[in-house]
Amino acid sequence: MSVGKLASGLAVSRPAVSQHLKVLKDAGLVVDREEGTRRIYSIDPRGIAAMRTYLDRFWDRSLAAFKAAAEEENDK
Amino acid sequence: MTAIEPVRKEVTIAASADHAFRVFTEGVDRWWPRQHHIGKSPMARAVIEPRLGGRWYAISEDGSECDTGKVLAWDPPRRLILAWQITADWQYDPNFLTEVEVTFTAVGPKETVVVLEHRDLERFGERAMELRNGIDAEGGWGLILQSYIDEAEGRPSAVQHTA
Secondary structure (H helix, E strand, C coil): CEHHHHHHCCCCCHHHHHHHHHHHHHCCCEEEEEECCEEEEEECHHHHHHHHHHHHHHHHHHHHHHHHHHCCHHHC | CCCCCCEEEEEEECCCHHHHHHHHCCCHHHCCCCCCCCCCCCEEEEEECCCCCCEEEEEECCCCEEEEEEEEEEECCCEEEEEECECCCCCECCCCCEEEEEEEEEEECCEEEEEEEEECCHHHHHHHHCCCCCCCCCCCHHHHHHHHHHHHCCCCCCCCCCC
């Protein structure tokens, strides 16, 4: 989606949209490419994959702690 | 956008399904990791209210409460669905929803297979594309995201997870 199209759907100026997109790009959530004079942004699957990796590790830790709590001898 | 593979985990618990379900829900404070907390002061207690629509939240040492989500399905001791409503920028948003489904299958009187699935993860990306007023280009959002990308890729994170 181009910056212009993004901005047209939002109550935000084009320069603000560009600035926000740079934040998302720096954070690895969007990627961009040039199409003639336009810059096209799309979701970066690697950014979402990083979130997924975080949750994967979070649930590993949490379920290990849950297992330990559920198996405590004095409380079954 | 294309779907992202859900996170799926399975663990076998040496206890009854009833006990496992209760420890997971009413006993959440016994296992919820303390360092995963978005409040301003350290976490004192995690809570899942044990009913359909029950709140899922944490109480900080200063008494303030931070919502994580709520109970979407309540079927003890077999099944639970929780709404995880914390976005990628560590904000609780009642309009944001990813689902955590947990099933408890008894394979013996004191043996239960617990399967957890955290799904709808593509919504983190969709949410990222909704540009909100107040995103701070200098810090805040971008730094927070970078910190967990660093963690996911095994680099030490220079950023604290505080709200």
